[in-house]
Amino acid sequence: MKISASDNMLKRFRHEFIILAIIVALSIIIGSINSQFYSIGNIYSLLKSTVIMGLFALGSFLVLVSGDIDISFTAIGAFCMYVTSKLVLLIIPGAGIVVIMLVAGLIGILLGFINAVFISLLKMPGLIVTLGTGSMIRGFLLTFIGVRIINKLPDSMIAFSKITFLHKAQANGHIVGLSIGFVVFIAFAILIYLILKYTVTGRAVYALGGDRVATARVGFNITKVQFFIYGTVGFLSGLAGVTHSSFMRNGNPFDLVGTELSVIAAVVLGGTSITGGKGSVFGAVLGVFLLVLINNSLIMVGIPSYWQRAVVGIIILLSTGSVALQERRSQGV
Amino acid sequence: MKKFLLLVLVLATMLGTFAFANGSKDAASSADEGYTIATVVKIDGIAWFDRMRDGVKKFGEDTGNDVWLVGPAKADAAEQVGIIEDLIAQGVDAICVVPFDVEAVEPVLKKAMDAGIVVICHEASAIKNADYDIEAFDNVAYGAHLMDNLAAEMGGKGEYATFVGSLTSLSHNEWIDGGHAQQIAKYPDMVLVSEKNETYDDQNKAYEKMKEVMAAYPNLAGIQTCAMATSPGAGLAIQEAGLQDQINTVGTSLASVCEPYLRDGSLDMIGYWDPADAGYIMNQIAIEVLEGRKIADGADLGVKGYDSIIVSPDKPNLLYGAAWVDVTLDNIEANLF
Numbered sequence: 186m187k188i189s190a191s192d193n194m195l196k197r198f199r200h201e202f203i204i205l206a207i208i209v210a211l212s213i214i215i216g217s218i219n220s221q222f223y224s225i226g227n228i229y230s231l232l233k234s235t236v237i238m239g240l241f242a243l244g245s246f247l248v249l250v251s252g253d254i255d256i257s258f259t260a261i262g263a264f265c266m267y268v269t270s271k272l273v274l275l276i277i278p279g280a281g282i283v284v285i286m287l288v289a290g291l292i293g294i295l296l297g298f299i300n301a302v303f304i305s306l307l308k309m310p311g312l313i314v315t316l317g318t319g320s321m322i323r324g325f326l327l328t329f330i331g332v333r334i335i336n337k338l339p340d341s342m343i344a345f346s347k348i349t350f351l352h353k354a355q356a357n358g359h360i361v362g363l364s365i366g367f368v369v370f371i372a373f374a375i376l377i378y379l380i381l382k383y384t385v386t387g388r389a390v391y392a393l394g395g396d397r398v399a400t401a402r403v404g405f406n407i408t409k410v411q412f413f414i415y416g417t418v419g420f421l422s423g424l425a426g427v428t429h430s431s432f433m434r435n436g437n438p439f440d441l442v443g444t445e446l447s448v449i450a451a452v453v454l455g456g457t458s459i460t461g462g463k464g465s466v467f468g469a470v471l472g473v474f475l476l477v478l479i480n481n482s483l484i485m486v487g488i489p490s491y492w493q494r495a496v497v498g499i500i501i502l503l504s505t506g507s508v509a510l511q512e513r514r515s516q517g518v
Numbered sequence: 519m520k521k522f523l524l525l526v527l528v529l530a531t532m533l534g535t536f537a538f539a540n541g542s543k544d545a546a547s548s549a550d551e552g553y554t555i556a557t558v559v560k561i562d563g564i565a566w567f568d569r570m571r572d573g574v575k576k577f578g579e580d581t582g583n584d585v586w587l588v589g590p591a592k593a594d595a596a597e598q599v600g601i602i603e604d605l606i607a608q609g610v611d612a613i614c615v616v617p618f619d620v621e622a623v624e625p626v627l628k629k630a631m632d633a634g635i636v637v638i639c640h641e642a643s644a645i646k647n648a649d650y651d652i653e654a655f656d657n658v659a660y661g662a663h664l665m666d667n668l669a670a671e672m673g674g675k676g677e678y679a680t681f682v683g684s685l686t687s688l689s690h691n692e693w694i695d696g697g698h699a700q701q702i703a704k705y706p707d708m709v710l711v712s713e714k715n716e717t718y719d720d721q722n723k724a725y726e727k728m729k730e731v732m733a734a735y736p737n738l739a740g741i742q743t744c745a746m747a748t749s750p751g752a753g754l755a756i757q758e759a760g761l762q763d764q765i766n767t768v769g770t771s772l773a774s775v776c777e778p779y780l781r782d783g784s785l786d787m788i789g790y791w792d793p794a795d796a797g798y799i800m801n802q803i804a805i806e807v808l809e810g811r812k813i814a815d816g817a818d819l820g821v822k823g824y825d826s827i828i829v830s831p832d833k834p835n836l837l838y839g840a841a842w843v844d845v846t847l848d849n850i851e852a853n854l855f
Contacts, residue, residue: 487712
């Protein structure tokens with residue numbers, strides 16, 4: 186039987202289409218209950234809310250595709266954010282935001298390499314390694330570097346949080362704009378997509394998740410690929426950390442840690458196989474959108490505070506359930 | 519070489535033994551001189567409980583007892599219970615607790631009391647397993663007091679929303695319920711549109727929820743908040759939306775955390791009680807109990823705001839001070855720490 190191109194598309198991106206459909210359906214339901222949902226201010230605000238989780242999710246996605254799990258990335262993010270803020274304030278308080286992000290990213294890469302050493306050279310499972318390194322990095326941060334919230338961040342970090350574009354006037358006359366952070370997130374999503382699709386290392390990430398032994402026999406250098414993966418996770422985490430503190434306008438070393446499971450949930454929700462080898466950047470991004478939408482729209486619908494956590498759980502179960510069901514049906518089981 | 523190594527090893531072991539012997543002797547002698555009292559807070563490392571640590575330290579310096587403050591690295595009921603378990607095992611004389619979740623600590627506090635440890639709580643007026651719970655003020659009266667301020671800012675009319683740190687945080691719920699009851703009784707033209715949004719003592723959560731509440735209720739004219747991190751989070755959301763003039767705020771927080779937002783009008787008024795005094799007074803009460811004294815109505819515990827203690831008529835282990843402080847732009851300088 187011949188399969189047409191569009192059929193093929195639909196099949197390959199079936200999962201993404203379902204998630205997209207759920208997002209659209211939820212938006213219509215929420216919007217019909219409270220029309221303020223469609224206000225430009227709210228949409229910009231939702232998009233801004235995807236940035237931190239999104240940057241983390243891109244890294245987490247890479248690891249999941251390669252068939253492993255990393256739960257240390259939020260600790261890395263908090264570490265990079267706090268250490269970079271302190272360093273910059275101490276040495277070059279006038280540094281620009283790009284320099285600050287590069288410093289944070291570099292620290293992140295180094296921390297990611299620690300994970301890579303254990304996972305790649307010592308062949309330990311990622312979950313165990315990152316459980317250890319995550320707690321180690323956080324402990325080191327809180328014990329040796331500080332627990333005080335930094336209330337006065339470098340000026341360029343505050344300025345970064347105020348950069349917006351696509352300005353529109355709201356009903357009350359106040360001008361709102363889309364945060365630059367969203368562009369950063371989408372730019373990195375595209376970059377990761379391109380790397381995965383068009384570079385040998387990128388293809389090797391998928392291959393590694395599919396079948397490790399075969400990947401090695403074909404001649405890929407698995408060590409190199411894994412250093413690439415965990416280095417990238419570290420870099421993105423550093424970026425996410427700095428962006429987070431910039432958005433909050435303070436550097437709180439206690440922030441971020443604790444959100445890692447939501448991030449992984451978003452990536453899995455987006456169709457990335459938890460056992461590796463399968464998944465798309467597009468799906469991961471959609472998963473983040475869906476989770477942010479669920480988490481940030483319940484007040485809008487008027488669901489009482491007491492019910493919100495229960496409702497979040499139900500929606501996640503229903504979304505993953507419908508996706509799983511669809512997949513099973515398509516396999517004819 | 520081997521012999522040398524062996525010698526070093528033996529010496530090291532002996533030194534170690536001496537050190538241990540010394541250590542245990544120290545602990546024993548200090549128990550004779552004073553009491554060991556641990557203060558367990560909801561979360562360590564935030565300005566509120568840093569300030570409380572100052573009060574606990576001062577108590578130690580004033581009285582010579584061995585006192586310290588600990589708390590989980592994140593607001594988590596289970597971690598707090600774990601810390602209290604450890605303290606019971608260490609055999610301290612008294613534990614002062616600011617519970618994250620009252621229900622969650624009841625069993626472990628019972629265990630502490632059964633072990634003969636004195637238990638003093640703060641921000642937990644419903645607690646059963648404690649010798650005393652000391653509140654800086656009657657929570658319902660404080661909530662009503664904040665509402666009076668909010669109503670004055672709002673001109674007695676308009677939509678308002680409320681926030682709590684956690685739905686299980688009793689004092690937060692009492693402030694908000696007290697405020698709500700006051701609004702119903704005295705300000706019929708005000709409408710509560712979004713009730714008790716949870717912020718988990720997390721600034722980012724508070725920021726996100728405030729943005730959503732503002733989007734959902736474009737006519738929102740006021741908010742009443744509880745947890746310390748909620749005010750700056752909400753203030754940032756108000757500032758970004760440019761709604762300083764439309765939205766009036768009252769909340770419980772610290773001036774230093776809210777300073778930029780109080781200065782530009784994103785936040786209008788915060789109330790607080792000095793956590794240093796609360797920490798000091800909890801330890802003070804622990805000593806009173808350890809020495810077998812009861813706290814009577816009208817007792818003077820020697821700290822401002824706690825100089826005429828009110829004993830709750832319904833619950834003999836519940837004590838109130840009258841220690842609230844209002845902060846606005848006018849008196850912010852005096853309250854920065």
